[in-house]
Amino acid sequence: MQKPAMTTDTAPGWIEWHGQRVCLGGSWTLSHYRHLKQMLAQQSSPEGDCVLQLEDIQALDTAGATLLANWFGADRLRTLIEQSQTLQPERKGLLQVVIKALSREPAEPSPKPSPLIAALAHLGEQSEIVFRHFWELSGFIGLVLQTLFGIVLRPWRWRMTALVNQIHETGLNAVPIVALLTFLVGAVVAFLGATVLGEFGAEIYTVNLVAYAFLREFGVILAAILLAGRTASAFTAQIGSMKANEELDALRTLGLSPMELLVVPRVLALLITLPLLTFVAIISGLTGGALVALVSLDIPLGQFFGILADVPLKHYLVGLVKAPLFAFVVAVIGCMEGFKVSGSAESVGRHTTSAVVQSIFMVILLDALAALFFMEMGW
Numbered sequence: 001m002q003k004p005a006m007t008t009d010t011a012p013g014w015i016e017w018h019g020q021r022v023c024l025g026g027s028w029t030l031s032h033y034r035h036l037k038q039m040l041a042q043q044s045s046p047e048g049d050c051v052l053q054l055e056d057i058q059a060l061d062t063a064g065a066t067l068l069a070n071w072f073g074a075d076r077l078r079t080l081i082e083q084s085q086t087l088q089p090e091r092k093g094l095l096q097v098v099i100k101a102l103s104r105e106p107a108e109p110s111p112k113p114s115p116l117i118a119a120l121a122h123l124g125e126q127s128e129i130v131f132r133h134f135w136e137l138s139g140f141i142g143l144v145l146q147t148l149f150g151i152v153l154r155p156w157r158w159r160m161t162a163l164v165n166q167i168h169e170t171g172l173n174a175v176p177i178v179a180l181l182t183f184l185v186g187a188v189v190a191f192l193g194a195t196v197l198g199e200f201g202a203e204i205y206t207v208n209l210v211a212y213a214f215l216r217e218f219g220v221i222l223a224a225i226l227l228a229g230r231t232a233s234a235f236t237a238q239i240g241s242m243k244a245n246e247e248l249d250a251l252r253t254l255g256l257s258p259m260e261l262l263v264v265p266r267v268l269a270l271l272i273t274l275p276l277l278t279f280v281a282i283i284s285g286l287t288g289g290a291l292v293a294l295v296s297l298d299i300p301l302g303q304f305f306g307i308l309a310d311v312p313l314k315h316y317l318v319g320l321v322k323a324p325l326f327a328f329v330v331a332v333i334g335c336m337e338g339f340k341v342s343g344s345a346e347s348v349g350r351h352t353t354s355a356v357v358q359s360i361f362m363v364i365l366l367d368a369l370a371a372l373f374f375m376e377m378g379w
Contacts, residue, residue, distance in 0.1 A: 011026045011027055011058070012026055012027060012032040012035045012036065012039075013025065013026035013027055013028040013032060013035075013036050013039070013057070013064065014026045014039075015039070015040075015043065021052075021053060022052050022053065023053040023056060024052070024053065024054050024056065024057055024068075025056030025057055025058070026056070026057065026058060027057075027058050027059040027064075028057055028059065028060045028061070028063075028064025028065070028067070028068070029059050029060070029061045029063060029064055030061055030063040030064075032064075033063050033064075033067070036064065036067050037067060040067060040071045052072075052077075052080040052081070052084060053084075054081075054084065054087050054091065055087070057091070060091050060094060060095075061094075062094065062098055065094055065095050065098040066098055066102065068095070069095070069098055069099050069102050070102070074099045074102045077095065077099055078096070078099050081095050081096070133358070136336065137332070137333065137336065140332060140335075140336040140339075141332055143259060144259065144263055144264070144267060144332055144335075147257065147259040147260055147263070147264055148264055148267070148268075150260075151260060151264065157260065159260070159261060159264070159265045162261070162262075162265035163265045163268055163269055165265075166265050166266050166268075166269030166270075167269045167272055167273055169231075169234070169269075170227065170231045170234075170266075170269050170270055170273050171269070171272070171273030171276060171277060174226065174227065174230060174231070174273070174277060175277065175280055177226060177230070178222070178223050178226055178277050178280055178281050178284070179280055179281070179284040180284075181222060181226065182214070182218070182219065182222050182223070182280075182281040182282075182284040182285040182288070183284040183285065183287060183288040184288060185218060185222060185285060185288070186210060186214060186218075186284065186285030186286060186287065186288030186289040186292075187288035187289065187291060187292045188288075189209065189210050189213055189214075189218070189285075189289060190206055190209075190210050190288065190289040190291075190292035190293055190296075191292055191296070193205070193206035193209040193210065194206050194292070194293075194296055194297055197209070203297050203299075204297075204299070204307075206289070206293060206297060206299075207289070207293060207299065207304055207307040207308065208307065208311070210285065210286060210289030210293075211286065211289075211307070211308050211311045211315075212311070212315060213285075214281070214282050214285035214286055214289075214319075215282060215311065215315040215316045215318070215319050216315050216318050216319045217319065217367070217371070218281070218285055219278050219279075219281040219282035219285055219319050220274075220278045220281070220319045220320065220322050220323050220326065220367075221326075221363065221364070221367050222281055222285075223274060223277040223278045223280075223281040223323070224274065224323070224326035224327070224330060224363045224367075225360055225363055225364075226277075227270065227273075227274060227277070227326075227327070227330050227359075228330050228356060228359035228360045228363055229356050229359075229360070231270065231330065231331075231334065232330050232331070232333055232334030232337075232355045232356055232359040233334070233352045233353075233355055233356050234334070235266055235331065235334030235335050235338055235355070236334050236335075236337040236338040236341075236348075236351050236352045236354075236355040237338070237348060237352050238338065239258075239262055239335060239338025239339060239341070240337070240338040240340075240341030240347070240348040240351055240352070241341075241348060242262075242338075243338065243339065243341045243343065244341060244343045244344065244345070244347070244348060248339075258339075262335070263331075263332075263335045266331050266334070266335060267327075267328060267331040267332065267335070269331075270327035270328070270330060270331040271324050271327050271328060271331075273327070274323045274324070274326060274327035274330075275320060275323040275324065275327075278319065278320055278323045279320075282316070282319070286308065289304075290304045290305070314379060318374055318379055322366070322367065322370050325366060325370075326363050326366065326367075329359070329362045329363065329366065330359045330362075330363065333355055333358050333359045333362065334355045334359065336355075337351040337352070337354055337355035337358070338351065338355075
């Protein structure tokens with residue numbers, strides 16, 4: 001084929017044959033794609049050994065490089081450009097990229113694993129997620145403790161107004177729901193004890209059942225679960241909304257620490273209020289049990305509370321000592337999930353749900369571990 005009359009950079013590409021030497025020139029670009037495709041369709045690609053000369057090519061893009069790779073063949077064009085000593089490096093690189101893309105073989109579909117392998121893989125993924133949650137929680141707990149110890153000896157940095165407000169929100173406002181729920185649970189436990197123990201003629205021990213249940217377990221765990229659903233979700237929503245509205249960035253811009261301003265008052269508030277709510281829960285649960293004992297078992301209130309007086313004090317202390325631990329975990333999880341919010345309302349809702357689930361799970365897990373520890377210690 002003869003060269004076209006135009007030899008500027010806008011001239012379409014051309015091919016010349018000189019024996020086994022193939023010379024290319026002109027513009028091999030997208031603007032001349034139709035012309036180049038028709039030209040190559042009228043000619044057969046060279047067979048056998050040949051030499052490729054590309055020095056006269058004035059412009060080359062991926063469209064032209066693709067046409068050349070399809071005409072010569074990707075593997076053969078790779079060999080020819082590697083043998084060329086005068087090809088410009090940038091054009092050689094472009095041709096190599098196009099050849100690599102065209103010669104890439106589609107990946108074979110991986111065989112479907114057996115149900116057992118799939119179940120084990122899913123178990124491993126979930127275990128990794130749980131481990132990552134515990135790792136993040138441990139890091140956030142360390143950050144909270146570092147901030148708390150950093151301001152404990154600096155009274156001018158205490159946020160007393162925020163602390164009092166959080167005590168009011170998490171403690172005083174939660175008293176009605178905690179008292180009502182534990183009162184009803186105390187009545188249910190007394191009914192259950194009266195039903196089961198009545199078969200053995202031991203209805204009087206219903207008092208001991210209610211006392212031991214609420215002093216050691218139900219009082220603190222019911223209060224903690226209520227705070228996990230009521231307060232942890234509120235912490236996550238409040239901090240998450242602030243992050244979505246970029247208020248946390250504004251605090252950092254002003255030189256204020258979100259940990260010191262938002263997290264520490266909430267953690268300290270729960271450390272103060274949960275033991276008090278535990279006491280309210282115990283009193284309410286015992287009151288519910290006393291009412292059932294009076295109505296169903298004909299046990300006078302004086303006799304009921306007389307039996308309670310014989311219960312050792314250590315059972316009350318065993319339940320109360322778990323309250324600060326539960327409070328710390330619930331507050332930390334609620335605040336941590338708030339900082340994880342990405343900025344949308346959907347993210348706020350998702351992390352609020354996650355805070356409630358994690359808080360309840362951790363409360364029950366810690367309560368089980370504490371029960372095993374106290375049992376082994378004989379307390």
